[in-house]
Amino acid sequence: MxxxxxxxxxxxxxxxxxxxxxxxxxxxxxxxxxxxxxxxxxxxxxxxxxxxxxxxxxxxxxxxxxxxxxxxxxxxxxxxxxxxxxxxxRCNDHALPPDATAFVTILRNCAKNKDLRKGTKVHDDITKMGLLEKCSDALVTMYAKCGALSKAKELLELHISRNLFSWTALISAYAQQGLGKEAVDCFEKMQRAGLSPDAVTFTSILKAYGSIGAADKGERVHDEVVHQGLLENDVMLGTALVDMYAKCGALAKARQVFQNLSSRNVITWSALITGYAQQGEAVQAYACYEQMQSEGLFPDAKTYACILKACGDMGAKDKGECIHNEISRQGLLANDFVLGTALVDMYAKCGVLVKAQQVFENLPHRDVTSWSALIEGYAQHGQGEQALKTFEQMQGGGLAPNEVTFTSILKACGALGAVAKGKQIHDEIARQGLLGSNFLLDTALVDMYAKCGALAQAQKVLDELLLRDISTWSALIMGYAQQGQCEQAVTCLEQMQQEGLFPDAVIFSSLLNACSHSGRVHDGHLYFTLLSKKYGIKPDLEHYACMVDLFGRSGHIDKAVGVIQGMPFSDNLEVWSILLGACRKWGDVNVGRWAFEHAIQFDRENTAAYLLMADLYAAVGMHNDAKSNQALRMDNEGLKMLEVVV
DNA sequence: AAGGGACCTA
Structure with a gap:
């Protein structure tokens, strides 16, 4: 040939x-x-x-x-x-070596194709031919677009580039890879080098600010952008602003920018919807989604993905199902596994795990995220066995779990009390060097051991962490509280404060529970007082319930009554049931009857309350009263149970 | 002529 x-x-x-x-x-x-x-x-x-x-x-x-x-x-x-x-x-191009201009074109081609291998080869040739200076900017852009950021940075700084495009390419690449801090450093370095950012540079740096939550810096860019009049005809820049504020959690600001934009498209809308969805404002997200459509814009795969998240959070299975139908109709699942994951997650969050599993199995691609969504679904809905099974299937398929997968599977182990399996996961996490790098994972590990009652292990994990956050301590304290190990719980409280961490409402619930179960009335009362006085936490219903239990359990019925009467909320079934239980324990018929009357006002069929009351009468020898169905308004079923008690 | 915007799992 x-x-x-x-x-x-x-x-x-x-x-x-x-x-x-x-x-x-x-x-x-x-x-x-x-x-x-x-x-x-x-x-x-x-x-x-x-x-x-x-x-x-x-x-x-x-x-x-x-x-x-x-x-x-x-x-x-x-x-x-x-x-x-x-x-x-055959390769005659090499016989006619390109000049710098030709090399720049070649590099752009490499950048476009993300062809790092060829780009690197070309870099080599350029160096050999002594054309590096002339091609440096194009090389920086090529490396940035191919993801070789350290190479790009090295060259950029070596030649102190005067090319805004190359700086922007690197800033943008950092932002795209989630390296917000590096993007900001680069942006500031560029300005120190005397270059002024333009609309594209601003768009890139706004993404970075959003990813690191730097709303203050973002706002300065916003001012500058408005000052320079750059927002007028630039939807992308406007979208980047909306996204930046939304990612920083400043939803009011995001909305305000959004409304002032002269034009918007589906991406702008999606940025806003995503903001609402990510901040847990699912209802708002859905309202936006509908408004967008009423203005004649059609959602695309990314819009669907974020609105599905909102549907999951709302437990809006029917809405989610409609969207699923639309997605199927458009055939969007064929090449978008992010969307597939969002769908699996939506069904899982709505508790329709059969459907979640079914969608999952029909996905053309499954990655660690889609597996994790399904596993978390099972773990969340108390199907620990199924979570474990799915986890094993995933590993059997050769996919490595990530931090999120581990967190979910630890939750399942804790709920099942499967400490051996949990330990195995622990080892795997340690092998991968993931310990201590992620509070959520660390906490899940402590929580798993705590829920399994393996408190020494839980304590050991926590002790070995260099950095701990309040949730990690909370998991351990809850473990001690559940075992009635009050002293240990208090020690934890003191230690965490020495680390400069402030306990929250949840921790005090655990602590009060621990005091109650170990009969430490004085300590419990003290913490309840300190709760608001020292820590500035407003006691919630849970805390009051703990106090009723604390006093009631220890025989201070009068004080328990006082707590209920002093509650800043209306009474509820839980506190009356606790009080009634205490009266049963201490044989206080008068207060008991009072508590009982309140309790059945919440639930006339409250068999537990009837039984407690009957039990109380029986305990104090008032058998006639115990049997009196008129006094107790018992139905037949209740009477039968009552006979057993008496 | 080149550099820019939105999505999923704890």
């Missing part, structure tokens, strides 16, 4: 099912392979290069050819992979 004058191998057509006709002859497709993976592309984009039916880049739609400066490296390597010998002579 003749070598073409350019040495390029062009695709000309399909000969047979697994043979390609090219300018240089025939290529055979690898056996059993439907597609050729784009090795040069970042896995994040997960792009596939389809050999059939057309020989085009599936994203850029460019026609592709082999052995040119402009060919992505994965394509250059394709002939070899398919058993074709590489013919060194």
């Amino acid at each position: 003749m070598a073409g004058t350019h040495g390029q191998l062009w695709y000309l057509g399909m000969m047979e099912e697994n043979k390609l006709k090219t300018s240089e002859g025939t290529l055979e497709k690898a056996r059993n392979s439907e597609e050729w993976r784009c090795q040069g592309l970042s896995t994040q984009r997960s792009c596939h290069f389809m050999a059939f039916p057309s020989f085009e880049h599936v994203i850029t739609m460019d026609s592709l050819c082999f052995d040119s400066w402009f060919t992505p490296s994965w394509l250059d390597e394709e002939p070899a992979r398919n058993g074709f010998a590489q013919d060194g002579n």
